[in-house]
Amino acid sequence: MSHKLSFTDGTSIDVPNKELLIDCDDIFDTPITFGCRSGVCATCICRVHEGEENLPPKSDEEIDILSTFKGKEDCRLACQLYCTGDVKMEYVGK
Numbered sequence: 001m002s003h004k005l006s007f008t009d010g011t012s013i014d015v016p017n018k019e020l021l022i023d024c025d026d027i028f029d030t031p032i033t034f035g036c037r038s039g040v041c042a043t044c045i046c047r048v049h050e051g052e053e054n055l056p057p058k059s060d061e062e063i064d065i066l067s068t069f070k071g072k073e074d075c076r077l078a079c080q081l082y083c084t085g086d087v088k089m090e091y092v093g094k
């Protein structure tokens, strides 16, 4: 089973169910830029436009990091995400 991960710039890829985005080969063809890939550097900040319910809940660590970026508290760290349904997001970075 796979899901559609699309971006506000029109890019879209299919991602396998519950596979971490950083483990999906096609993720590097999307607008996201990754740094540490382990939820620390915040390079991968994305704003979710549709399908928030199809993403895992925020960990305490993700909440802590996002809270240090004013106006991005509602965003997500893409390297920490997998999809359980279709999602549309926008890469914003830090």
Ligand code: FES
Pocket (backbone or CB within 6 Å): 033, 034, 035, 036, 037, 038, 039, 040, 041, 042, 043, 044, 045, 077, 078, 079, 080
């Ligand atoms: S790539 Fe560093 S926090 Fe996601």
